[in-house]
Amino acid sequence: MLKIPNLKKKEILAPYTTYKIGGLADYFVVATTSLELINAVKEARREKIPYFVLGTGANILFGDKGFRGLVIKNESNNFRLEKNILTAESGALISDLISETAKQSLSGLEHFAGIPSTVGGALWQNLHFLSPDRQRTIFIEEILANAKLLTENNEVIRVDKNFFQFRYDYSILHDQNLIVIEATFNLIPDTKENIQAQIQKNLEWRNEKQPSLDKYPSCGSVFKKVEGVGAGKLIQQVGLKGYKIGGIQSSEQHANFLVNTGNGTASDVIALIKLIQKNVKEETGYELETEIGLIGEF
Ligand SMILES: Cc1cc2nc3c(=O)[nH]c(=O)nc-3n(C[C@H](O)[C@H](O)[C@H](O)COP(=O)(O)OP(=O)(O)OC[C@H]3O[C@@H](n4cnc5c(N)ncnc54)[C@H](O)[C@@H]3O)c2cc1C
Structure with a gap:
């Protein structure tokens, strides 16, 4: 049993990310001081429970099935x-x-x-x-x-x-x-x-x-930069700029931002990532790699 004050169970992760995507975390806690952060990590380690330290969730995609373990939302901000x-x-x-x-x-x-x-x-x-x-x-x-x-x-x-x-x-x-x-x-x-x-x-x-986060939740650029070419340009070159799968669209403003148009899921993001990678590889030879962290169960 995790002994952490204010521990929550079955918390939906989507609101804690800039993508507004993500299923349930088994356990969830907000750490408001360094000491709370340290204690939460130590406690998860002691109990041998997987844990994830979450900042503003601007560079990660949580899976639709969420996270089996403890998510520690780090709000220690002195x-x-x-x-x-x-x-x-x-x-x-x-x-x-x-x-x-x-x-x-x-x-x-x-x-x-x-x-x-x-x-x-x-x-x-x-x-x-x-x-x-x-x-x-x-x-x-x-x-x-x-x-x-x-x-x-x-x-x-x-x-x-x-x-x-x-x-x-x-x-x-x-x-x-x-x-x-x-x-x-x-x-x-x-x-x-x-x-x-x-x-x-x-x-x-x-x-x-860049598309505004308020209107189009995202985690910024999804693919790593391709030196001298640009991942966004390659997406445009293969005709996928603006392409949409489910609720996720390659932004008309910035093709490397795969934005959530309202009801996007992690599965939609993954499907669009795979399609872009396949078409870019086949048509240009470049292998696009993702730069975001894929966290939890998809
Ligand atoms: C609209 C938009 C624009 C962006 N533009 C840029 C840009 O111009 N340049 C750029 O570099 N990035 C950009 N990004 C990406 C993102 O903002 C950065 O990667 C940012 O640093 C993520 O910080 P975070 O607190 O949200 O980390 P999270 O996404 O919450 O976490 C990212 C990783 O950091 C780890 N982590 C977080 N806190 C700790 C800690 N205390 N100790 C150890 N590990 C930790 C997490 O476990 C995770 O693996 C953009 C994102 C968006 C949504």
């Missing part, structure tokens, strides 16, 4: 600023951190404006964006100083950023059983005007190029 050094719990929203650091005239996070993410999710994937001015890709690793992790032996350790072996869409978190508890970022003083201007530019770019 943070502190000491001069230009920001230390945040892993469930802090990047958007909240952007607002606060912009107010304090500290630059670094504004490049990620408009991306749904917690600190934990950002380190998992080495959050990135073409900013400033679409000239180069900026990665979260560039401002990360160090982080506090829970190891698979239930030890809490502090590691510096090299530990993460960051690459494009990759950190060591993909391959080791480690939970981010807290992260420390080095920011750079700048004017409020410069920072606000960058936020504004990035949000405008997003509004123009």
Whole structure:
């Protein structure tokens, strides 16, 4: 028996994701502090129950049959600023951190404006964006100083950023059983005007190029970038831009976003992924790989 305060049973996962898709989790808890996060993970490990740490659910697809085990929704979101050094719990929203650091005239996070993410999710994937001015890709690793992790032996350790072996869409978190508890970022003083201007530019770019999450729930780009070609372009090339299976459609605005038009299921997403992969392979030779996590039972 899991001994976790406020534990829920048979919780529907869809509302906790940006895709608004996902069946029942056997067990579900919201962790509001680092300690609650650590205790929930330790308790699942002690009981040998599968667990999944969920941020804003912006880079994953839960299956229609849900998750056999414990989903820990990480809302540990305290943070502190000491001069230009920001230390945040892993469930802090990047958007909240952007607002606060912009107010304090500290630059670094504004490049990620408009991306749904917690600190934990950002380190998992080495959050990135073409900013400033679409000239180069900026990665979260560039401002990360160090982080506090829970190891698979239930030890809490502090590691510096090299530990993460960051690459494009990759950190060591993909391959080791480690939970981010807290992260420390080095920011750079700048004017409020410069920072606000960058936020504004990035949000405008997003509004123009990407389907709005409110209207079209999604988990962003589904397929990994194809260097020099673009996954979206390949989808368009094989005539599947705008194609719909069930409630899931390759967005007319951005073909690599497979959006939920209202009643989409995980099965619809998988069917569309497979169709796109098959047609792109047959017609162009490229093998599209998914960049989102497929979690639970499908
Ligand atoms: C509209 C839209 C636009 C997007 N644009 C971009 C973009 O421009 N650039 C970009 O890089 N991404 C983008 N994404 C993808 C997504 O926002 C990022 O991958 C983000 O970092 C996911 O964070 P999250 O908190 O939602 O993580 P989740 O999706 O909840 O989880 C992702 C993975 O991280 C793991 N994880 C979460 N927290 C922790 C923790 N504390 N410790 C260990 N592991 C943890 C989870 O277990 C899971 O495996 C976009 C997504 C959407 C919906």
